[in-house]
Amino acid sequence: xxxxxxxxxxxxxxxxxxxxxxxxxxxxxxxxxxxxxxxxxxxxxxxxx
Amino acid sequence: xxxxxxxxxxxxxxxxxxxxxxxxxxxxxxxxxxxxxxxxxxxxxxxxxxxxxxxxxxxxxxxxxxxxxxxxxxxxxxxxxxxxxxxxxxxxxxxxxxxxxxxxxxxxxxxxxxxxxxxxxxxxxxxxxxxxxxxxxxxxxxxxxxxxxxxxxxxxxxxxxxxxxxxxx
Numbered sequence: 001x002x003x004x005x006x007x008x009x010x011x012x013x014x015x016x017x018x019x020x021x022x023x024x025x026x027x028x029x030x031x032x033x034x035x036x037x038x039x040x041x042x043x044x045x046x047x048x049x
Numbered sequence: 050x051x052x053x054x055x056x057x058x059x060x061x062x063x064x065x066x067x068x069x070x071x072x073x074x075x076x077x078x079x080x081x082x083x084x085x086x087x088x089x090x091x092x093x094x095x096x097x098x099x100x101x102x103x104x105x106x107x108x109x110x111x112x113x114x115x116x117x118x119x120x121x122x123x124x125x126x127x128x129x130x131x132x133x134x135x136x137x138x139x140x141x142x143x144x145x146x147x148x149x150x151x152x153x154x155x156x157x158x159x160x161x162x163x164x165x166x167x168x169x170x171x172x173x174x175x176x177x178x179x180x181x182x183x184x185x186x187x188x189x190x191x192x193x194x195x196x197x198x199x200x201x202x203x204x205x206x207x208x209x210x211x212x213x214x215x216x217x218x
Contacts, residue, residue: 016124034199
């Protein structure tokens with residue numbers, strides 16, 4: 001990564017359509033459970049004052 | 050999988066010495082520039098507030114690092130039914146996992162997985178105060194399957210790189 005690579009991704013075409021489908025659907029149970037596990041891990045082991 | 054109680058996450062300090070650590074691939078190459086980033090650029094990025102650089106210690110020994118920045122992911126055009134007025138460019142707030150490296154001696158112990166958990170957990174916490182909908186990262190084809198297992202979605206490959214993203218809300 002370099003400074004010039006701080007370039008925001010702009011999704012087009014099929015990538016944009018896939019992204020919007022993903023963005024607009026409900027998270028699956030697996031995704032929700034994984035997010036909860038990550039949050040629990042962060043709160044328990046990682047929170048930096 | 051390493052026991053999380055053995056891990057310590059902290060922000061990079063001037064005293065951290067990475068000179069004996071090796072973040073190159075097993076064949077000695079550095080296709081994503083991870084090793085060179087840490088040894089030559091990380092402090093500058095931190096000092097200029099371009100990235101927060103975190104270190105990971107295992108039993109007190111430096112083992113890994115990663116860089117985080119506020120970022121965004123955009124779609125060029127919304128699907129017709131999702132257009133709002135004339136707006137055809139939408140930006141979604143995100144945290145960028147910019148660089149991540151695990152020293153060779155500490156690989157295959159789940160440290161990368163824990164770093165991803167850290168990012169997803171942090172994004173959820175940050176999102177309570179500053180909107181954050183995604184964690185995103187850029188990688189190559191070889192490593193994309195690793196992030197797919199962690200439920201990241203991927204875009205198509207461009208210039209040997211792939212953008213990957215995961216919603217956190």
